[in-house]
Amino acid sequence: MKRLLIVAPLIAFAFAGCAVAASAPPTVTPTPTPAVATSAVAQWAYVVAEQSATLADWKTKWDEGNCVVTQSDLTCGMQQSAGTYVTQTVSTSLKIPTAPKATAYLGETPDEIASLYAQTQSLADAAAAAGTAWSDACNGNPDAEGCWKLTFDFDAAVQQLSTKFAAWDPYL
Numbered sequence: 001m002k003r004l005l006i007v008a009p010l011i012a013f014a015f016a017g018c019a020v021a022a023s024a025p026p027t028v029t030p031t032p033t034p035a036v037a038t039s040a041v042a043q044w045a046y047v048v049a050e051q052s053a054t055l056a057d058w059k060t061k062w063d064e065g066n067c068v069v070t071q072s073d074l075t076c077g078m079q080q081s082a083g084t085y086v087t088q089t090v091s092t093s094l095k096i097p098t099a100p101k102a103t104a105y106l107g108e109t110p111d112e113i114a115s116l117y118a119q120t121q122s123l124a125d126a127a128a129a130a131g132t133a134w135s136d137a138c139n140g141n142p143d144a145e146g147c148w149k150l151t152f153d154f155d156a157a158v159q160q161l162s163t164k165f166a167a168w169d170p171y172l
Contacts, residue, residue, distance in 0.1 A: 041110050044117060045171035047097050051090045051124070052165035058086040059158060068155040077142050080151065084131030087158065091128040094121045113171065120164050127157040 062068075062083060067076035094117075097106040109117045130153050138147035 041113055041171055043106055044097065044109060044113055045168060047094065047106075048117070048120060048165065048168050049172050051093050052162075052168065054086060055090055055158070055162060055165065058083055059162060062155075062158075068151060077139075080131075080134060080142065080154070081139060083154065083158065084128075084135045087124065087127040087131045087161075090161070091121075091124040094124050116164075116167060120161070120168070123157070123161040123164050127154070127161045130154040130157040 058079075062076075062079050065073070065076050065079060067073070067079050096102045096104050098109065098121075099105055130150070134147070134150040134154050137150055138144050141147070142151070
């Protein structure tokens, strides 16, 4: 009798897995179409704020030296070269969040600021181009022919960019 008590549960256990239970048909969950990733406006505004501060720091020194007028001064020549570097950095830094392969890619620019961001990027590119034009023609010789105009063009491009940066104030 003891054998039967030990064997009976083992037999029941062995056959328990053989029972056929009605199973529900597998549910098919449709894969959602991935939406284009958008980042919070604050993330984009932060990128702009960093670049605005970089440009403002340089522009303060440029304006204090009255360099648009005294461009042939050695200090102002160095400030002009620094400004070229700063505007190139600003231009490049504003492109990074829009580059899908960049580690700092933020996705699509939110609709709320897409136009403002594009305008800011365009003006940053123009300021960088004006700085490069000055650097190519005048670096080392600010009295060379045409350098006064290139200096004024650069100063105007930087001023336009600074004004556009101010348009970001409501987002900061």
